[in-house]
Amino acid sequence: MTADTTLHKAPAVPGASGAPARPPRRRPASPARRSGWTPWLYLLPALVLLGGLLVYPIYQLGLISFLEYTQAQVSGGEPTTFQGFGNYATLFGDSQFWQVLLATVLFATACVLATLFVGCALAVLLTRIRALPRLALMMAALGAWATPAITGSTVWVFLFDPDFGPVNKVLGLGDFSWTYGRYSAFALVLLEVLWCSFPFVMVTVYAGIRAIPAEVLEAASLDGASQWRIWRSVMAPMLRPILVVVTIQSIIWDFKVFTQIYVMTNGGGIAGQNLVLNVYAYQKAFASSQYSLGSAIGVVMLVILLAVTLVYLRLVRRQGEEL
């Protein structure tokens, strides 16, 4: 109820939450509104699935992260013992964890910035060209978007293959191996992530720009504003809600990158130099059977992404959007 009152900004609910007994004027009591259990009936399948396969596993994830849980416990050979914060202490005491955390944050930030910049720039470009080149760019982007992460990753590795790939030939790099060095491997993965994730930003922002009234853009252009100026002072402010959505989605997706790293750097690179948290958790759990450590890493990721969510919610609420 409290969330209700704070989230509904002024125009939507004048006093609705204060007086539930008397239906507010603006919402006539149609049959759909009156019966209390119908919405719950509609929600039932979704809630059952989410409860069983999302909420309960999250609870279990938290639980396992506080237990001693290795192969011995999985097979039932040894009883599970409560570790308290032992797993977290182990994790935070491990310098590799901090290294991976830093790499994850930097890598995700680079991916998000690159995706947003390229996506927005191409969206603006789309509005300035005629139908045919627009269709070409749109189709190419949709193709990249549609490509499954795993096939996209393999194709990119092949393109940059030191022996058989065309990229090294064209750039004259000889047999330079992109996946050998830490930074070149990250750069390669970043390119692939950019390739498959900019289309979402481009298409969404393009749809948003088309919704801006023509007169506004015309006026700006007649006043002699440069393209950059029009973007910064006219389009970007009007597109703010859309930009917030694509930014947050990009953060969520790029922070959780798994397939690309796993496939392109062969499970995290040489000596784990290209690990990000997601792959790190997986390797800890399934490769070295340290399920509790893997779960602790998962909890850390969850906390970080929840923080991002809270920032997002604040932004949405500041805009006064009704949920």
Place this chain on the structure above:
Amino acid sequence: MSTRALLRVRRPGRLAAEAAALVIAAAVAFPLYWMVLSAFKPAGEIQSTEARPWTLAPSLDSFRRVFEQQEFGRYFLNSLIVAGTVVIASALIAFLAATAVTRFRFKFRTTLLIMFLVAQMVPVEALTIPLFFLMRDFGQLNTLGSLILPHLAFSLPFAIWMLRGFVKAVPEALEEAAYIDGASRTRFLWQILFPLVFPGLVATSVFSFISTWNDFLFAKSFLISDTSQSTLPMALLVFFKPDENDWGGIMAASTVMTIPVLVFFVLVQRRLVSGLGGAVKD
């Protein structure tokens, strides 16, 4: 349209922009072109260090290897079953839930909406560990159900969140008119609301289809011993060999795996663009 006036003002600028767009389109499409090209190249050319961007002797050898070496048809079918079930079930369940949260006022409505938003942030990969134990306890390991159920659950929050805008866009007057005309709530839901929201369902289903079709983490983790239940991504990984990758096989398998998604995209393309605009504009 909105930019036509701008275009008239700067003609040379537009030509440069169009040239740039075409170059970028070619660059973006190049990996896909290379994938298909390599799939058709004869073995000798793939392993040659020349890396020519064309082939004079296209061959189906790589595809033959893909289809013959393993039970590729079965993997393909398994992938289709999993993705198809998830897309249809997720669309129906999300439609019901989106209707509930947009067309009814009830206690905890806003709380639920926030939960759906938060649920999208959950790193699915991190849940592989507890889900593995869950599937084991329910005897679902090595079954397609172990892939369908989690993907269904994980596709729901985003689908509900996105469908909300579409359900909201249907005017309330229409609903009231339907009831005045004597339609039952169920009739309104399936015969009036559902067709109107259908474009939104299509846009949403793209996301659930892709994430399910692409998944290899769950397949890798839950289908441990029974390879007859494997899905396409697993079949692709087989061609990665520690000593020397079979690039022809990998590219052919990738091509086969990408085509259904491309077809799906082309089919829903127009609805997707308008759907995204609608969902975001809200």
